[in-house]
Amino acid sequence: MKKISLFFSDFHCGSSVGLMPKMDYRRGNGGIYNPSHAQNIITDIFYECINKFNDIIDKNTKGKKRPKIILNLVGDLCDGGNHHGSTQFVISRLSEQRRIAIACVKYLIESLNMKPGYDAVIFYSGTPSHSGDLCESEEVVARSFQDYVIPAIKPSSSNDGKLTHNHLRYNTNGQIFDVKHRGATPGSRAWIRENSLLWTIKSLHIEEILNSKEPTSWYIRAHNHQFTRAIYGNGNKQITGIILPSFQLATTYVYHMSRDIDTRFGSYGAFGVIVDDDGNATEIFSHISIDKDDIAIAL
């Protein structure tokens, strides 16, 4: 059976420039809040990614059994209470941010037509300053999707389990995925953009070979909001490193801290890999760089 791994991360729900599906959000006091123009820009990218992935899944089905979907949510689902003293929130109350994140994950699962028991969702802990000290936001959100979740610790009658993973290696049809929120970072200059990622995957690959460990095929990280890709090796001894794009436009903190256009404007979207029965892998991108003028209108 073909298996398709999808990687979405850094929704930053609750941020005024984070992901917020287009719907009314009811508050306990009777109020209603709606996504802003900036949020609608990022949400349109989210919808576009899902449509693109659905087209690819359809092409890979063609009368046969649909590929199994492994949906990886690689951390920072919520923006948190006051990262860097930010006041740039739709709402800073964590329970409300988690409601928005639940709406995002529910939308993803439903629009990808995922089926419990066949498809799977894997949650990863994000950055503590966004997700809480023990990254509890991802854990709380994951508990709404227990029928789909591959847990780190399986719940039982005597143990309520742990649904989020700090780090996970998994194997689909012979392709090994190594997934975690933080890892290699993109370089700050164009000519060194992939360097940290390349040296990291090269080191990992050599260590795994020296230790007779099954070599990682895909090193997937998030956190930096800037799509970066590097490859080391070839054939069945190849490792691809990916730093995922995000679903959060630049905050005022990012504008303040960044040194150049590339790091300021980041990249938006998601990533995937289809692995066929024979272990052949095909990358699928849905990665968008927004023109800076669009951002200027959004903010």
Ligand SMILES: [Fe+2]
């Ligand atoms: Fe992030």
Ligand SMILES: [Fe+2]
């Ligand atoms: Fe992060």
